[in-house]
Amino acid sequence: MNLLNGPVFKRLEGAISAAELRQKVVSNNVANADTPNFKRSEVLFEELLAQQMGNQTSQINGKRTDSRHFVIGQSDSVPGASIVADANTVMNNNSNNVDIEREMALLAKNQLTYNYYIQQVNHDMRMIRTAIEGRA
Amino acid sequence: MKLTNGFNVSASALTAQRLRMDVISSNIANAETTRGKFVNGQYEPYKRKMVVIEPIQPSFSDVLNAQISGSERAAGVKATRIIEDSSPSKLVYNPSHPDADEAGYVKLPNVDVMKEMVDMISATRSYEANVTALNATKAMFVKALEIGK
Numbered sequence: 001m002n003l004l005n006g007p008v009f010k011r012l013e014g015a016i017s018a019a020e021l022r023q024k025v026v027s028n029n030v031a032n033a034d035t036p037n038f039k040r041s042e043v044l045f046e047e048l049l050a051q052q053m054g055n056q057t058s059q060i061n062g063k064r065t066d067s068r069h070f071v072i073g074q075s076d077s078v079p080g081a082s083i084v085a086d087a088n089t090v091m092n093n094n095s096n097n098v099d100i101e102r103e104m105a106l107l108a109k110n111q112l113t114y115n116y117y118i119q120q121v122n123h124d125m126r127m128i129r130t131a132i133e134g135r136a
Numbered sequence: 137m138k139l140t141n142g143f144n145v146s147a148s149a150l151t152a153q154r155l156r157m158d159v160i161s162s163n164i165a166n167a168e169t170t171r172g173k174f175v176n177g178q179y180e181p182y183k184r185k186m187v188v189i190e191p192i193q194p195s196f197s198d199v200l201n202a203q204i205s206g207s208e209r210a211a212g213v214k215a216t217r218i219i220e221d222s223s224p225s226k227l228v229y230n231p232s233h234p235d236a237d238e239a240g241y242v243k244l245p246n247v248d249v250m251k252e253m254v255d256m257i258s259a260t261r262s263y264e265a266n267v268t269a270l271n272a273t274k275a276m277f278v279k280a281l282e283i284g285k
Contacts, residue, residue: 016280019276020142020276023142023272023273023276024141024142024145026269027142027145027146027149027266027269027270027273028145028191028211028212028213030146030149030265030266030269031145031146031148031149031152031212031213031266031269032149032191032212032213033262033265034153034156034189034258034262035189035190035191035213036189038191100261100265103265104265104268107268107269107272108272110272111272111275111276114276114279115276115279118279118280118282118283121283121284122282122283122284122285125283125284
C-alpha cells in the first residue's frame with residue numbers, strides 16, 4: 001500500500017528539496033550582486049516535472065512484474081532539480097548580471113511556494129491520519 | 137539539511153558588505169589625512185582603499201559531494217583583498233599647512249567623499265537585501281519544522 005510512498009508524495013518531496021535548493025541559489029545570487037564577473041544561476045524543477053508528466057498522459061503503460069524491468073509509460077520517478085547558469089546576459093558594466101529586484105521577487109515567490117508545498121504535505125498527512133483513526 | 141547552507145551563503149555576504157562599509161568609513165574618516173604613511177623621510181597622504189570581492193570557489197570535498205548527491209554549487213561570496221586606489225593625490229595650494237612643499241602645495245588623499253557616499257548606499261542596500269534573504273531562509277526553516285504537526 002502506498003500511504004507515504006505514492007507518486008504524489010514523492011513529487012512533493014522533490015518539489016520541497018528543489019525549493020530549498022532554489023532558496024540557496026537565489027541567496028547566492030543576492031550575495032554576489034556586487035561581485036564583478038559573476039553570473040547568476042537558476043533552479044529548474046517545475047518545468048522538468050511538467051515536461052515529464054506532460055509526456056506521459058497519452059502514452060501506454062507497461063506493467064512491471066519485476067523491479068529490473070524497464071519502465072514503460074508513467075513512472076514514479078521524480079526529476080532532479082538542476083542548476084543552470086545564465087552566462088549570456090550582461091546587466092552591469094562589470095559583467096555581472098544579477099538583477100536585484102528580480103532576485104528579491106524570486107525569493108518571495110519561492111518562499112510562498114515552499115509554504116504551499118509544506119501545507120500540502122501536512123494536508124496529505126492529515127488525510128492519512130483521518131483514515132487511520134476512522135473519524136473526521 | 138540543505139537549508140542550513142543557505143544561511144552560510146547569506147552570512148558570507150553580510151560579512152563582505154560589512155567589510156565594505158568599514159573600508160568606506162575609513163576612507164571618509166581619512167579624507168583629509170595628509171600623513172597616511174611615512175616613506176623615505178616624507179609623509180605621504182592616505183590612499184583610498186577598495187575591497188575586492190569574489191564568489192567563493194567550492195573546495196574539492198564540496199565538488200565531490202555535489203557530484204555524489206546532485207548538483208549544488210552555490211557557495212557565497214568573500215572579500216579576498218583590500219587594495220589601494222592608485223589615482224594621483226589632490227594638490228591644494230595652502231602654504232601655511234605643515235605638510236606643504238616648497239611651492240606651497242599640499243598633497244591631499246585621493247578620496248572623493250561623494251563617491252564614498254554612493255558606495256556606502258550601495259553597501260547598505262546590499263546588506264539589507266541579504267538580511268531579507270536570510271530572514272526568508274529562516275522562515276522556510278521554521279515552516280519545515282511544521283511538517284507532520
